[in-house]
Amino acid sequence: MASSLNQPAMAAPAASWLPISGDVAWLSLGLFAMFVPTLFELFQNNDAGLWNKGEHSHGPIMLTLAMWLLVTRWRTFVEQSSSPLKGHWLAWPCYVIGAALYVSGRALGIIYFEVGAFIPMLAGLVLMSGGLPLLNQLKFPVFFCIFMVPLPGFLLDPISHFIKLRISISVSELLWAFGYPISHTGVVLNIGPYQLLVADACAGMRTLFMLEAMGIFYLNVIKHSSWLRNLGLAMLIVPISFTANMIRVIVLTLITYHLGDEAGQGFLHGFAGIVLFASAMLLLMGIDRMLRWLSTRTGAST
Amino acid sequence: MSARYLLPRRLSLVAIGLTLSIMLGSVALAEIFKPNKFWAEHLGEPHYAQIVPRAFGDWVELPTAGRVVVDPVQAENLARIYTETLARTYVNKRTGRVLMLSIAYGRDQSTDTQLHTPEQCYPSQGFRVIEETDEALHSPYGDLKAVRMVTRLGERPEPLTFFIRVGDSVVRGSRERNLARLRMAVQGYLVDGMLLRVSEISFHNEQSFALQTQFIDDLLRAVRPDDRSKLIGTVASR
Numbered sequence: 001m002a003s004s005l006n007q008p009a010m011a012a013p014a015a016s017w018l019p020i021s022g023d024v025a026w027l028s029l030g031l032f033a034m035f036v037p038t039l040f041e042l043f044q045n046n047d048a049g050l051w052n053k054g055e056h057s058h059g060p061i062m063l064t065l066a067m068w069l070l071v072t073r074w075r076t077f078v079e080q081s082s083s084p085l086k087g088h089w090l091a092w093p094c095y096v097i098g099a100a101l102y103v104s105g106r107a108l109g110i111i112y113f114e115v116g117a118f119i120p121m122l123a124g125l126v127l128m129s130g131g132l133p134l135l136n137q138l139k140f141p142v143f144f145c146i147f148m149v150p151l152p153g154f155l156l157d158p159i160s161h162f163i164k165l166r167i168s169i170s171v172s173e174l175l176w177a178f179g180y181p182i183s184h185t186g187v188v189l190n191i192g193p194y195q196l197l198v199a200d201a202c203a204g205m206r207t208l209f210m211l212e213a214m215g216i217f218y219l220n221v222i223k224h225s226s227w228l229r230n231l232g233l234a235m236l237i238v239p240i241s242f243t244a245n246m247i248r249v250i251v252l253t254l255i256t257y258h259l260g261d262e263a264g265q266g267f268l269h270g271f272a273g274i275v276l277f278a279s280a281m282l283l284l285m286g287i288d289r290m291l292r293w294l295s296t297r298t299g300a301s302t
Numbered sequence: 303m304s305a306r307y308l309l310p311r312r313l314s315l316v317a318i319g320l321t322l323s324i325m326l327g328s329v330a331l332a333e334i335f336k337p338n339k340f341w342a343e344h345l346g347e348p349h350y351a352q353i354v355p356r357a358f359g360d361w362v363e364l365p366t367a368g369r370v371v372v373d374p375v376q377a378e379n380l381a382r383i384y385t386e387t388l389a390r391t392y393v394n395k396r397t398g399r400v401l402m403l404s405i406a407y408g409r410d411q412s413t414d415t416q417l418h419t420p421e422q423c424y425p426s427q428g429f430r431v432i433e434e435t436d437e438a439l440h441s442p443y444g445d446l447k448a449v450r451m452v453t454r455l456g457e458r459p460e461p462l463t464f465f466i467r468v469g470d471s472v473v474r475g476s477r478e479r480n481l482a483r484l485r486m487a488v489q490g491y492l493v494d495g496m497l498l499r500v501s502e503i504s505f506h507n508e509q510s511f512a513l514q515t516q517f518i519d520d521l522l523r524a525v526r527p528d529d530r531s532k533l534i535g536t537v538a539s540r
Contacts, residue, residue: 023318030321030322030326031325034325034328107334108335108483186425188427
């Protein structure tokens with residue numbers, strides 16, 4: 001009698017007090033000690049504060065999304081308390097890899113090592129708390145953290161440059177076809193009396209990366225049953241973000257040409273950013289619709 | 303008794319303790335190994351406008367009457383990336399040929415505010431890169447790992463020579479630059495970086511390259527030895 005009353009009493013306060021157990025709280029403290037300084041440096045307002053700057057400013061959004069998913073999915077985890085923690089020991093190699101990345105990254109100033117170390121450390125923490133079953137449930141949020149790691153310059157710069165050049169060429173050819181006096185030299189657009197530089201922040205790797213991350217997030221949360229739709233959308237995100245970037249540059253160019261330089265660089269520059277995301281989302285949703293229509297049609301015919 | 307239920311533990315104290323010591327230990331180790339000295343301070347802060355003489359050898363600075371129009375966006379970007387930039391035009395007294403010298407200096411190269419090389423910035427300004435060759439310049443102070451490029455903007459041909467110093471040595475390419483940065487970081491230094499570029503508007507590439515090499519030689523001879531290390535480092539090339 002007494003013991004049967006005790007059983008729920010043991011579980012209930014733990015659940016209401018904290019969604020996590022005491023083990024996790026302790027381990028999280030260590031994780032905080034490691035990465036709060038990193039976060040602080042990423043956010044500071046100077047050259048080292050990468051998350052304050054164009055190319056990497058998607059980092060905080062990615063971290064927030066990953067953590068939100070992590071917490072919500074962790075809470076739904078049902079443990080088989082009867083079996084011992086499976087794959088529990090795998091936490092140790094994860095910790096060692098994470099610590100090695102962290103120390104070398106922080107000491108030598110390799111920021112993608114330092115931030116990247118968060119992923120094995122987090123995986124280790126998850127393994128230690130719930131073994132492989134828990135990691136299996138949380139693998140997507142842990143993986144998603146990869147999108148917050150600032151990309152190294154040797155990877156970012158050539159791709160960014162390629163995209164900017166392609167966009168400059170496409171925009172000038174398109175507007176030329178519509179009769180605008182436009183030409184481009186490299187990534188500099190000349191329209192009428194104005195000269196516009198297609199900068200990194202305007203049409204670089206960042207928006208592509210961010211839209212790809214958002215797309216993957218969207219796919220994971222929506223969880224389509226149709227493989228055609230999942231795969232199709234994941235691949236189509238690249239051309240979608242390219243098109244959205246092009247629309248943004250066209251909008252900016254036309255604003256500058258018709259309303260003047262001040263309008264193009266002022267308030268409307270921010271507006272063009274909204275246009276970018278709005279058009280990307282509309283394109284994504286439109287194509288999603290189309291794919292759904294296609295898959296139901298093929299599903300019906302077979 | 304009930305306090306135990308608030309934060310139930312299941313892992314052994316040993317596991318938690320070991321994990322925490324790995325985590326906190328890596329924080330401490332990183333702090334110990336982190337470089338905290340600026341190589342720029344070790345060198346003595348370079349001020350290239352003073353280091354580079356206005357006249358040396360056969361070269362005299364050509365005063366530019368009307369200043370060049372500077373794009374404010376670009377100026378802001380330059381200020382963000384570089385601690386100091388220097389652009390001068392020199393005329394050779396004997397031949398009358400005109401060379402453009404440009405130096406860009408960044409005090410702290412340990413983050414992503416790294417020097418932008420002509421390989422990237424010439425094409426983005428609309429120049430076509432026709433040819434690019436690695437060239438070791440044999441200076442009296444050691445071989446310099448330089449790069450020669452033949453570029454063209456419309457009908458304007460611009461052969462150029464440039465080299466990059468990172469910390470104590472002249473290096474070529476992004477891999478070598480990062481390795482130099484890591485090597486200096488292991489020694490406890492935060493590196494600085496400098497890019498020196500000489501170019502001429504000319505159709506005669508070989509002649510122009512020879513003149514550019516001559517210019518760099520003359521310049522290195524003209525500066526004081528400790529200023530020279532601010533241009534080419536102490537171990538000219540590795």
